[in-house]
Amino acid sequence: MNTFEEKTLKRETIFDGKIITLHVDEVELPNGKTSKREIVKHPGAVAIIMITDEDKLVLVEQYRKPLERSLFEIPAGKMENGESPETTAKRELEEETGYTCEKLNPIASFYTSPGFSDELVHLFKAENILKVENPKTEEDEFLRLHEVTFEQALTLIDEQKIYDAKTVYAIQYWKIQRALRK
Template sequence: MQIFEEKTISSKKIFDGRVIQLQVDEVLLPNGKTSTREIVKHPGAVAVIAITDEGKMIMVEQYRKPLERTLIEIPAGKLEQGELPERSAARELEEETGYSCTALEHLTSFYTSPGFANELLHIYKADGLKLENRLHTDEDEFVNVLEVTFEEAQQMVAEQKIYDAKTVYAVQYWQMLKTLEK
């Protein structure tokens, strides 16, 4: 038993959607009291760091309704039922940007919001990029594909055009690669 473990007393599914499920759990706390936890269940997601031979990162600009604004992000998407993360990463890269790759390297995985959700995000680096010139976005997905220099990416972070954790991570990873090249 973990020292701060919360034992589930009961669980009630509130919502079962296309992307997420919401449940409310009653839990027994380590001090013997009870509390309620609202939990978002998510199938997991992938994101892809794709840097062209010309030294530009492939990004997408899209509107994010929960934020009521447009963000610039690295290509990403949710895992489909039974899909391996590496396969999902290749699929999302091609669907959202029109680029395929010859190799994917898993860099890291992390929980995006462990206080209320179980979404695990897997980040890959794509190599051997080739522009296939076709997008296969979902019918409710509208993106603008961008090729961004390192300096432009840094400026976008400063201007909060890049404002999500996975893309900030990608820019920091890129900075690390540039440092190692020196």
């Protein structure tokens, strides 16, 4: 057994919803004792960095019920069963922004909260963006599009209007790319 591995002794599914499943696992710890772990299973998600020809980052403003407020975020969304990250990214880009792109460059993949969730986010950069005529949208999503400069993005972070890890990660990536162009 791996030095830090926790062997699952028993699993109870507490909730099986549209987006997540919640398990409570009884585990054997490396020292032989037992403990409980609450685990959120998630199908995975994508996030897209989309920078316009004017060097502006495209953000969506969206109300986030768990936080009881709106945030400015890069376009993102949940992967559907059997969907590749690239397919999800193209679909979400159109649904949330009304744009598509000729190419998606993979940037990174990362776990959002590995202490309790297996959600893996795949981050892409959209290249050669194009406006879509009659884009497909989600009935239950209410979004406002914003195009912001790098300086405006930093201000939104300071104001805690950008307050999620994937968007801050994207802005750090943008900062590095801007520095490499100089």
